Amino acid sequence: MQCSVDNCEREATYKAAQLCQMHYFRVRRNGTVVKTPIGRALRYVTPNGYITLYKPGHPLSNKTNCVFEHRFVMWPIVGPDCRPCELCSKPQTWATCHVDHIDDNRQNNSPTNLRILCRGCNVKRGFRPESHEFRSKVGLIEFEGKRDTSTNWARDPRVKVSGNTIRLRKAAGMTDAEALFSEKVTHNGRRKAPAPRKTNHKHERSNAVAITIEGVTMSAAEWSRTDGVVVTENTIINRVRSGWDPVEALITPGRQRPIADEAIKATYRAKTRELKKGQAA
Structure with a gap:
């Protein structure tokens, strides 16, 4: 055949x-x-229920030259500049907007069933407070005929506590009204005063190396950062512990013997006196 x-x-x-x-x-x-072109369907239903169209060259087409039918339908109606969100009036572009199906039927792409929303409004649109009853141990909070989640109640101007506090209060056995409007309790007044620092001044610590020159006392690290000192902090510490003169420990270059020139020592002592005057000022 x-x-x-x-x-x-x-x-x-x-x-x-x-x-x-x-x-x-x-x-x-x-x-x-x-x-069909490139061997693919011109109209295809995605696994999550949306319809895509094969439209090469369309401004909204993706890298596979396909565009969602609901966006394709709204393009000539809205135009390339898009329009603000129809619920909150937030400005939108085609890169940020969501085309919403009013009747929740993703394959009903009639222009009367479509509207432009921002991402936030599109997410909140499908919010069902009752769905939180199955995910929360305390369920919904009801007051004056309104049932909502603790997070949404915390946004009410009359409520002065957070959503987590409301949930903890409900779990502790409070009524809905008490969980919402009971006075906020803090524990700041009952906190113990912080213990005094056990560490002494950095010059008085047991492992500190304090060097005093012309009445100026600083640690080896501080001396290593002053002008005229040509060695590192560890070198200064090792030299002082080995019995070097403090001035020689600071101004003698590395891998050399102590300087015997008294003129250099006197110059550095003069710099130290200037440093002392600057600290006093």
Whole structure:
């Protein structure tokens, strides 16, 4: 048996459909024996229920040249500049807006069933407070006929506590009204005063190396950062512990013996006196 498609000379592999293998799978894939561009369907329903159209060159098409049908329908109505959110009037672009299906039917892409929303309004639109009863141990909070979550109650100007506090109060056995409007209790007044610091002044610590020159006392780290000192903090500490003169420990370059020139020592002592005057000022 030959394939029933015109000008096809292949054998009809699928006898019931009277089609060859190529045309049979083309019908299964595209709904027609006609070859579609790049071998894909012109209209396709995604796994989550949205309809995509094959529209190469369309401003809203993605890298596979497809565009969602609900966005394709709204494009000529709204225009390239888009429009603000229809619920909160927040400015939108086609890169940020959501095209919402009013009746929740994702395949009903009639213009009367579509509207432009921002992301926040589109997310909140599907919010069902009752769904939180199954996820929260304390359920919804009801007051004056209104039932809502603790997080939303915390946004009420009359409520002065957080949503977490409301949940903790409900878990502790408070009524809904008490959980919402009981006076906020803090524990700041009952906190113990912080203990005094156990560490003494940095010059008085047991492992500190305090160096005093011309009445100026600083640690080895502080001396290593002053002008004229040519060695590191560790070098200064090792030299002082080895019995070096403090001035020689600071101004002697590394890997050299102590300086015997008294003129250099006197110059550095003069700099130290200037440093002392600056600290006093």
